[in-house]
Amino acid sequence: MALSRDTVVETATRILREYGLGDLTMRRLARELGVQPGALYWHVASKQDLLVAVTEALMDTLPVHDDAVGLGDWLASTLLPVPDAADVVRVALAWRPEVVSALAAFEELAGAAGVGAGVAARQAWARGALDLVLGAVADHQEGARAAAARETEPPAVEHALERVREAMERWARA
Amino acid sequence: MALSRDTVVETATRILREYGLGDLTMRRLARELGVQPGALYWHVASKQDLLVAVTEALMDTLPVHDDAVGLGDWLASTLLPVPDAADVVRVALAWRPEVVSALAAFEELAGAAGVGAGVAARQAWARGALDLVLGAVADHQEGARAAAARETEPPAVEHALERVREAMERWARA
DNA sequence: ACCTGAACACCGTTCAAGT
DNA sequence: ACCTGAACACCGTTCAAGT
Numbered sequence: 001m002a003l004s005r006d007t008v009v010e011t012a013t014r015i016l017r018e019y020g021l022g023d024l025t026m027r028r029l030a031r032e033l034g035v036q037p038g039a040l041y042w043h044v045a046s047k048q049d050l051l052v053a054v055t056e057a058l059m060d061t062l063p064v065h066d067d068a069v070g071l072g073d074w075l076a077s078t079l080l081p082v083p084d085a086a087d088v089v090r091v092a093l094a095w096r097p098e099v100v101s102a103l104a105a106f107e108e109l110a111g112a113a114g115v116g117a118g119v120a121a122r123q124a125w126a127r128g129a130l131d132l133v134l135g136a137v138a139d140h141q142e143g144a145r146a147a148a149a150r151e152t153e154p155p156a157v158e159h160a161l162e163r164v165r166e167a168m169e170r171w172a173r174a
Numbered sequence: 175m176a177l178s179r180d181t182v183v184e185t186a187t188r189i190l191r192e193y194g195l196g197d198l199t200m201r202r203l204a205r206e207l208g209v210q211p212g213a214l215y216w217h218v219a220s221k222q223d224l225l226v227a228v229t230e231a232l233m234d235t236l237p238v239h240d241d242a243v244g245l246g247d248w249l250a251s252t253l254l255p256v257p258d259a260a261d262v263v264r265v266a267l268a269w270r271p272e273v274v275s276a277l278a279a280f281e282e283l284a285g286a287a288g289v290g291a292g293v294a295a296r297q298a299w300a301r302g303a304l305d306l307v308l309g310a311v312a313d314h315q316e317g318a319r320a321a322a323a324r325e326t327e328p329p330a331v332e333h334a335l336e337r338v339r340e341a342m343e344r345w346a347r348a
Numbered sequence: 349a350c351c352t353g354a355a356c357a358c359c360g361t362t363c364a365a366g367t
Numbered sequence: 368a369c370c371t372g373a374a375c376a377c378c379g380t381t382c383a384a385g386t
Contacts, residue, residue, distance in 0.1 A: 002368090002369070002370090003369080003370085025358090025359070025360085026359080026360060026361085027358085027360085035370070035371085036370070036371055036372070036373095037360080037361085038361080038362075038363080038370075038371070038372080038373090039369075039370050039371075041360095041361070041362080042368085042369060042370070043369095046360080046361080047360065047361090090312070093313075093316075094312070094316045094319075121340075124310075124337050124340070124341070127309060127310075127313055128306050128309065128310075128341050128344075130309070131305045131306055131308070131309030131310075132302055132305055132306065134305070134309075135301060135302065135304070135305030135308075135309075136298075136302075136305075138264070138268070139267075139301055142267075142268045145268075163298050166295075166298070167298070167302050170302075170345065170347075171344065171345070173344075173347065176349090176350070176351090177350080177351085199377090199378065199379085200378080200379060200380085201377085201378075201379085209351070209352085210351070210352055210353070210354095211379080211380085212351075212352070212353080212354090212380080212381075212382080213350075213351050213352075215379095215380070215381080216349085216350060216351070217350095220379080220380080221379065221380090
């Protein structure tokens with residue numbers, strides 16, 4: 001059966017989940033799909049395009065939230081099990097921020113968080129909320145990597161989630 | 175005259191300032207220094223080691239600040255003119271966070287910002303402050319890149335600085 | 349001690365040619 | 368329409384050998 005964009009993106013997402021960004025190469029992806037590397041470029045424009053699509057896939061189950069704490073918690077829970085998730089989302093953020101649906105979701109919560117001085121202020125607040133979540137996720141995953149290297153106890157996911165919760169509370173105070 | 179670690183790091187920092195991370199390759203750096211790529215590995219252990227050293231160089235003029243707004247403003251002003259500075263600092267943060275002197279500086283201001291519940295809370299607050307600054311810097315530089323591609327007006331540095339100021343005020347409220 | 353020369357094991361991307 | 372084969376132009380890193 002023929003390749004499709006969806007298959008390419010799904011397989012890429014699976015490689016990311018299992019092995020991280022270092023193993024998500026076009027060549028490795030092609031091998032996994034049983035095609036030549038060049039074949040991928042019929043379905044995606046570039047590796048960047050692929051990473052944007054992967055980000056979309058990671059966020060496509062985003063439910064509606066009515067406060068920043070809930071949204072931050074969902075986002076962190078979603079990204080924490082995915083190695084290098086923060087880096088991938090940052091690529092999408094740099095290239096096509098509109099696909100990062102969590103950003104738009106934060107933007108809609110800006111009013112409830114006591115931000116009211118125009119669109120620019122709400123966008124800045126939303127981006128700040130996202131930066132706090134991505135930073136906490138990256139920090140936790142770096143800690144996990146370091147612990148694995150030293151063969152010590154890895155940090156608990158609950159600590160990362162608790163930190164995100166506190167950050168969202170602080171950031172969203174009226 | 176012979177190469178030295180300092181020369182290597184200084185030249186790397188200059189390439190970063192002038193051309194960005196995409197042009198900061200070991201081969202390009204070697205060419206600029208008039209040596210073979212392999213020669214660099216006598217002075218730095220790896221490219222990661224080099225980027226950590228570049229981060230150190232970017233931060234080595236950090237003055238003492240007595241509030242988060244002042245520190246955030248200094249950090250943003252220092253990083254904004256350096257293309258991809260946020261990415262470079264994030265590499266250092268992942269690998270050797272202790273060289274990111276701004277992080278320790280934020281940590282010392284945690285008390286004044288109304289954070290008092292133990293070391294972990296102060297560290298989390300400091301990392302959050304850094305994430306907000308790095309995120310704003312990255313966002314501004316992405317905007318500049320996008321504007322250059324479309325040949326439109328680039329975003330004003332003052333807006334980025336103003337946004338950092340507001341973020342620090344919000345983050346440091348008691 | 350410090351560097352060269354040359355290799356190893358990779359990358360992302362393009363594109364004529366096939367089916 | 369979709370993929371292969373093969374190349375192009377790169378990477379970071381290692382290491383025997385030279386000086």
